Amino acid sequence: MTLINRAALVLQDPKREEKHVEALGGSVTVVEMDLTTRLTVERVSSGVDKADPGAVYAVVPHVLAACVLDADGEPLLNRMQWQSFGSRNRDAAVDLFNTAMRLSDIGGEDAAKN
Numbered sequence: 001m002t003l004i005n006r007a008a009l010v011l012q013d014p015k016r017e018e019k020h021v022e023a024l025g026g027s028v029t030v031v032e033m034d035l036t037t038r039l040t041v042e043r044v045s046s047g048v049d050k051a052d053p054g055a056v057y058a059v060v061p062h063v064l065a066a067c068v069l070d071a072d073g074e075p076l077l078n079r080m081q082w083q084s085f086g087s088r089n090r091d092a093a094v095d096l097f098n099t100a101m102r103l104s105d106i107g108g109e110d111a112a113k114n
Contacts, residue, residue, distance in 0.1 A: 015103045019096065023089040028076055029069040030096060032103040037066040041106060060097050061086065067100035 015032045033041065040062060044055050061082035070076045077085060086093035101107075 017099060017103060019099060021092050021096065023085070023092040024076075028096070029073070030099045030103060031067050031069060033063065033067055033100060033106075037063055038104060038106070041101075041104075045106070060093065063097055063100050064093065067103075068096055 014034075017030050018027050019030055020027045041059050044059050061079040064082040064086075065075055065077060065079045068076045068082075082093065
């Protein structure tokens with residue numbers, strides 16, 4: 001077995017996409033999910049929470065808070081702010097969520113639309 005030398009390790013930058021969001025008044029950067037966010041989404045999506053079918057919707061603001069960045073590369077809004085934004089701008093929030101899901105190679109795009 002060969003041990004890895006840290007200097008030789010090549011890590012890929014997260015996938016990202018710039019999206020114009022009229023409801024926000026400009027463009028944002030959407031990035032793929034980090035490990036914690038991905039595991040949360042996968043847990044809910046895998047049916048662990050079958051007792052609460054609406055649980056999948058609870059991950060939407062969590063994903064948006066982790067994956068939608070401002071011009072400085074910082075999270076644009078926190079979870080509560082995404083809840084508020086999404087209540088008035090559902091289609092824009094769902095579009096951003098679906099973009100994060102696609103960038104993260106997680107199936108079920110449009111899961112939050114139903």
